[in-house]
Amino acid sequence: MTIDPSRTENGLHVGTAHSRQAVLLTLHGDLDHDSGEHLLAVADRALSEREGTATVLRLDCRELGAVDSMGLSALLHVHRRAAQDGLFLQLEGIPERLERLLRLTGTYEHFTGYATLGEEIAPEQ
Structure with missing residues (x-):
């Protein structure tokens, strides 16, 4: 897995990592009106730079704080x-x-509906 430098902007820290199977974004902080564009930019870059045959974009939300309507909109855009x-x-x-x-x-x-972190990723049947 390749780990890229993390990026922080407007209170949202987004870590990125790539493997042949998945792209992982780790979110820390609030996803809101001020930080939604930051998530979109990092996700776009991570998807553009993905390796191999990655079939899943994983967003680790364990450290995600508040999410407002603009944050939800950003998630839907991603x-x-x-x-x-x-x-x-x-x-x-x-x-x-x-x-x-x-x-x-x-x-x-x-x-929702897929495996959790550390498990093999496959669509739910």
């Missing part, structure tokens, strides 16, 4: 960008407050 490249988007370590937001907005199923 989901669309990944799909355009033929990758599944998988949120991992979803904090309770993010899960509540996803369920309230009917978007939970867009981001």
Whole structure:
């Protein structure tokens, strides 16, 4: 796995790592109006630089803080960008407050249903 330098902007720290199977973004901080564009830029770059035959974009949300409507919009944009490249988007370590937001907005199923960190990644059957 190749690990790229992490980037921090507007209170959101995004770490990136690449392997032949997946691209991993690790999120620390708040995803909101001020930091959504930062996530989009890092995700776009990570997807453009992916190695081999990666089929999954994994977002590790364990250290994600507050997420507002613009943060949710950023996640949906990343989901669309990944799909355009033929990758599944998988949120991992979803904090309770993010899960509540996803369920309230009917978007939970867009981001779940795959293996967790450290497990082989395969679509749910």
